Amino acid sequence: MRNLNLLILTCGCLCIFPLSSHAAGYSPRVGQSHPDFTLPSIVDREPISLSQFRGRKVLLIHFASW
Amino acid sequence: MLGIAQEQHPDRCRLFAQWHQLNWPILHDPINVMQVRGVPIVVAIDERGIVRNIRPNLKTFEEKFIDKAFAPEGIEPPRKHEKATRPDLVALHRRAKQSLSSEAWRELGDALVLWGGIARVNDAINAYTQALQIKPGDGNVHFRLGVCYRIRYDSQQRMPTDFQTAVNHWTKARTIEPNQYIWRRRIEQYGPRLTKPYPFYDWVETAALDIRARGEQPIELRILPTGSEIASPGRSFDAEERDIKPPDPQGRILRDAQRLILIEVTVVPPHVKPEGTVRVHLTLRPNNRRKAHWNNEAEPLKLWINPPSGWKVQPKLLIAPQGDQPETSEPRHFEFEVRAAANAIGTSKLAAYALYYVCEDVGGTCSFLRQDIPITVTVDE
Numbered sequence: 001m002r003n004l005n006l007l008i009l010t011c012g013c014l015c016i017f018p019l020s021s022h023a024a025g026y027s028p029r030v031g032q033s034h035p036d037f038t039l040p041s042i043v044d045r046e047p048i049s050l051s052q053f054r055g056r057k058v059l060l061i062h063f064a065s066w
Numbered sequence: 067m068l069g070i071a072q073e074q075h076p077d078r079c080r081l082f083a084q085w086h087q088l089n090w091p092i093l094h095d096p097i098n099v100m101q102v103r104g105v106p107i108v109v110a111i112d113e114r115g116i117v118r119n120i121r122p123n124l125k126t127f128e129e130k131f132i133d134k135a136f137a138p139e140g141i142e143p144p145r146k147h148e149k150a151t152r153p154d155l156v157a158l159h160r161r162a163k164q165s166l167s168s169e170a171w172r173e174l175g176d177a178l179v180l181w182g183g184i185a186r187v188n189d190a191i192n193a194y195t196q197a198l199q200i201k202p203g204d205g206n207v208h209f210r211l212g213v214c215y216r217i218r219y220d221s222q223q224r225m226p227t228d229f230q231t232a233v234n235h236w237t238k239a240r241t242i243e244p245n246q247y248i249w250r251r252r253i254e255q256y257g258p259r260l261t262k263p264y265p266f267y268d269w270v271e272t273a274a275l276d277i278r279a280r281g282e283q284p285i286e287l288r289i290l291p292t293g294s295e296i297a298s299p300g301r302s303f304d305a306e307e308r309d310i311k312p313p314d315p316q317g318r319i320l321r322d323a324q325r326l327i328l329i330e331v332t333v334v335p336p337h338v339k340p341e342g343t344v345r346v347h348l349t350l351r352p353n354n355r356r357k358a359h360w361n362n363e364a365e366p367l368k369l370w371i372n373p374p375s376g377w378k379v380q381p382k383l384l385i386a387p388q389g390d391q392p393e394t395s396e397p398r399h400f401e402f403e404v405r406a407a408a409n410a411i412g413t414s415k416l417a418a419y420a421l422y423y424v425c426e427d428v429g430g431t432c433s434f435l436r437q438d439i440p441i442t443v444t445v446d447e
Contacts, residue, residue, distance in 0.1 A: 025101040025102065025103050025246075026100050026101045026102040026103065026107070028109050028117045028120060029117060030117050030118065030119065030120060031116065031117065031118075032116065032117055033114075033115050033116055033117070034109065034111050034115055034116070034117050036115075037099075037100065038150045038151075038152075038153075039070065039093035039094060039095055039099070039100075039180065040093065040094050040180060040181065041091060041092070041093060041094070042071060042076040042077075042079050042080050042083070042092045042093065042094045043080065043092075045094075045181075045183070046150075047149075047150040047151060047152050047181075048068075048091055048093055048150055049150035050068070050111075050115070051115070051148070051150075052148055052149075052150055053068065053111075054113070054114070054115055055113050056113060057110070057111065057112055057113055057131065057132070058067075058068050058110075058111040059067045059068070059108065059109075059110055059111075059122075059131075060068050060069075060070070060108070060109040060110075060111055061067060061068070061069045061070070061106060061107070061108050061109075062069075062070045062072060062100065062102045062105050062106060062107040062108075062109075063069060063070070063071060063072070063105050063106045064071055064072045064073045064079070064105050064251070065071065065073060065078055065079045065081075065082035065083075065267075065269075066073065066251070066255070066264070066266035066267060
C-alpha cells in the first residue's frame, strides 16, 4: 500500500482519463477477465506475463516516471 | 503489484523505481501495445484473473480487495512457476507474409521492437511500413513507427533524419486520435514549453543525488534527458528582447564547404497554426569521415537565429560549452523556440548559422568556419 500511495503521489502525470472511451483501446471491465499480456521487464528484458500471477491478487499499475 | 511503464526509455523508469524503492516487477511498453489512453491507471485483479476494481479507493482498498475473498469455494493455489516466453518471430513473419493483413504486420513489428531490440529495429520499421501500406490511417502504427525511429536515433545505427521522422509519425498519430494522451505526451516530451503539461524528467538529477546519499550507485542512463525533456512548462512566449549583435553580420566568415560538421535539424511539432510555437533541436556532429573534431582552445561554438519578419525567437544567440580536452569530437546540441507570425502561412524558412573552430586530421588543418542552416517550419491555416 505504501508503494501504491507513493507511486500515485510522485508520478507527475496525475491526470484522470475516461476508461470507457468510445475509441478502441485498453478497457478492462469489472467482473471480467483481464486480457493476458506479455511484456519485457525493465530490469533484464525477460518476458513477464500477467498469467504468471494467477493464484495471487495483482494490483496492476500503468504509469510513467514523468 | 505489477507495473507497466509507458515511456520511451526503460532505464529512466529503472532509475525512478530505484529512487522510490519500488520493489515490484515493472514491465516496459514503449509502443503502447496495451493501448492505454493515459496514465496512471490502477486495476485490481483477483486470484482468478478477474478485474475487481479500477482506480480503487485507497482508503477502502485493503478492506475491499486485499482482505476480501473473491472465490468462495477457496482460492486457487498459485500455479507452478510458468516462465513467460517470447513470441516466435519466424512464425509471425510467415503469417504476415501469407495473410497480407495490416494487423499481422503490426504484430510482427510489435514483436520485433519489443523483443528484438536495436538489432531488429530496422525489421520492425519495415513491418510497420508494410502495415501502413495496407491501412494508412492506423494511428497505432504511426505511433509505434515513431518509437522505432527514436530508438534508432538513440543508437549507433542512427540516420540523420530519424528524430524528425519519429516526430512526424507521432504527429500523424495525434492527428488521427487527438485524445490519445500517451501518444500526445511523447511529442510534448520534446516540444515547446507552451504545450508542456509538466517538466518530464526534471527529477533525474535529484533522484541521482538522493540515491547516492543512501550509499547506492544510481542506474546509469544511456541517454541523459536535456533541454525540452527537463524544461518547465511556459505560460507565455518570452521572445528575445535584448539588442544582441549577430556574430557574422556581413557573412564574411568562410563557409564549411567540406561539411566538417554535420548538422541535423528537428522541428517539434513539424507544423503549427499562425502564432503557434515550435521547438527546434539542432545537433552538430564532427564528420567522422574527415576525422574532424572541435578545437576547444579557440572561441566556442555559436548559433545565431534570424527569424523572418513577424516571427519571434527565444533565444537568438546560443553558445555551446567547450569540451574538457583541447580537442574533442562529441555531438553538440542546441534547442530554441520560435513563434510563427500571425500572418504566416505555408512553408517558412528561418535563417540560422553556426560558427565554429574545427580541425580535420585528413588535411591537417584547423579553421574558423560558418555553416548556414535552413530551418523549415510549416504553418497551417
